Amino acid sequence: xxxxxxxxxxxxxxxxxxxxxxxxxxxxxxxxxxxxxxxxxxxxxxxxxxxxxxxxxxxxxxxxxxxxxxxxxxxxxxxxxxxxxxxxxxxxxxxxxxxxxxxxxxxxxxxxxxxxxxxxxxxxxxxxxxx
Amino acid sequence: xxxxxxxxxxxxxxxxxxxxxxxxxxxxxxxxxxxxxxxxxxxxxxxxxxxxxxxxxxxxxxxxxxxxxxxxxxxxxxxxxxxxxxxxxxxxxxxxxxxxxxxxxxxxxxxxxxxxxxxxxxxxxxxxxxx
DNA sequence: GTGTTTGCAAACAATTTGCAGAATT
DNA sequence: AATTCTGCAAATTGTTTGCAAACAC
Numbered sequence: 316x317x318x319x320x321x322x323x324x325x326x327x328x329x330x331x332x333x334x335x336x337x338x339x340x341x342x343x344x345x346x347x348x349x350x351x352x353x354x355x356x357x358x359x360x361x362x363x364x365x366x367x368x369x370x371x372x373x374x375x376x377x378x379x380x381x382x383x384x385x386x387x388x389x390x391x392x393x394x395x396x397x398x399x400x401x402x403x404x405x406x407x408x409x410x411x412x413x414x415x416x417x418x419x420x421x422x423x424x425x426x427x428x429x430x431x432x433x434x435x436x437x438x439x440x441x442x443x444x445x446x
Numbered sequence: 447x448x449x450x451x452x453x454x455x456x457x458x459x460x461x462x463x464x465x466x467x468x469x470x471x472x473x474x475x476x477x478x479x480x481x482x483x484x485x486x487x488x489x490x491x492x493x494x495x496x497x498x499x500x501x502x503x504x505x506x507x508x509x510x511x512x513x514x515x516x517x518x519x520x521x522x523x524x525x526x527x528x529x530x531x532x533x534x535x536x537x538x539x540x541x542x543x544x545x546x547x548x549x550x551x552x553x554x555x556x557x558x559x560x561x562x563x564x565x566x567x568x569x570x571x572x573x574x575x576x577x
Numbered sequence: 578g579t580g581t582t583t584g585c586a587a588a589c590a591a592t593t594t595g596c597a598g599a600a601t602t
Numbered sequence: 603a604a605t606t607c608t609g610c611a612a613a614t615t616g617t618t619t620g621c622a623a624a625c626a627c
Contacts, residue, residue: 319581319626340617355584360617362582376509378560380592381616397557405552421536426528426565429509434557450601450606471592486609491592493607511617512591 318369324362326350328386331372337383337393337402377402377431390427396436405432449500455493457481462503462517468524468533470512508533508562521558527567536563 326347331338338346344359363384367374373385377395383402394405407430457478462469469477475490494515498505504516508526514533525536538561 317581317627321582321626323583353584355586357585357618358583361619364618376507378507378509380507394552394554394556396554421525422568423525423527423571424566425525425563428561428563430559430561432556432559435555437553440554448602448606452601452607454608484609486611488593488610489608492594495593 321362323347323351323354323358324366326354327359327362328366328371331384331386334386335404337375337377337385339381339383341381343384375402392430392432394432394434394436396439397433398435398439401436401438403436452493454478454482454485454489455497457485458490458493459497459502459517462515465517466535468506468514468516470514472512474515506533523561523563525563525565525567527570528564529566529570532567532569534567 327343330343330346340356340360340363343363344354344356347354347359363372363374363382366372367384370388373388375383375385375393377383377393379395379400387404392405392407394403395401396403458474461474461477471487471491471494474494475485475487478485478490494503494505494513497503498515501519504519506514506516506524508514508524510526510531518535523536523538525534526532527534
């Protein structure tokens with residue numbers, strides 16, 4: 316089960332690295348298709364799953380029913396706009412002790428946590444008067 | 447768009463209220479079928495969505511691709527076992543100031559947050575030696 | 578050459594929806 | 603009587619998989 320090189324996979328990872336908006340498989344497909352017009356959605360899914368499995372990218376499940384992907388694998392939090400559905404990074408200072416506080420009297424084994432902040436993003440706040 | 451009474455809906459809500467394990471639509475279906483053998487999965491989905499929309503139950507998206515439902519609508523956190531997939535309530539003391547700390551210099555509008563703790567549940571920790 | 582990766586299409590799983598009839602008000 | 607709700611089946615959406623050919627090592 317050794318990895319072999321593939322231009323398609325490179326292109327997918329490269330695309331993700333150039334974005335900070337956590338694209339879905341479909342967005343990746345749409346964009347990588349500009350470079351590889353014949354790439355199939357199946358290949359995109361396979362590679363996203365593969366890259367996520369080996370830890371080169373992160374799969375984030377925001378709760379909108381679609382998987383999003385992120386080239387940044389270091390732990391950080393996300394903000395989801397209820398209006399436009401956009402997913403952005405959300406910086407929270409001093410949140411590291413979270414697990415320790417929480418696991419105080421937990422009888423299982425706590426491995427980590429995921430936090431999603433939600434509300435209305437900066438852009439959607441501006442656009443209140445339109446429509 | 448006025449609500450009308452329905453035995454099926456009552457039964458669904460009643461079932462949820464008697465559980466603390468956050469069942470999926472399918473689990474609800476399986477169980478409510480004991481009382482209403484002819485109920486359809488579509489009806490279960492429709493009522494779960496309706497109840498969630500009017501705020502009588504909560505839909506929780508754990509990230510396993512299946513929606514879970516909870517009769518407890520007051521905000522609380524959840525723990526997801528990576529081993530068996532079970533979803534349980536997770537009590538964390540003093541976590542209220544979370545949003546305020548976080549929203550310090552956020553330019554959008556923060557409405558709330560969701561936290562999922564994950565790891566191995568008490569039960570799965572015990573069962574290490576079997577298999 | 579062996580084994581991985583691809584494109585394509587078919588398969589899948591979870592959920593939603595259209596419709597005619599049944600139930601509630 | 604008017605309207606909502608139900609059961610059923612078909613449709614949709616997001617994702618996975620089987621296969622033969624193409625590609626990487």
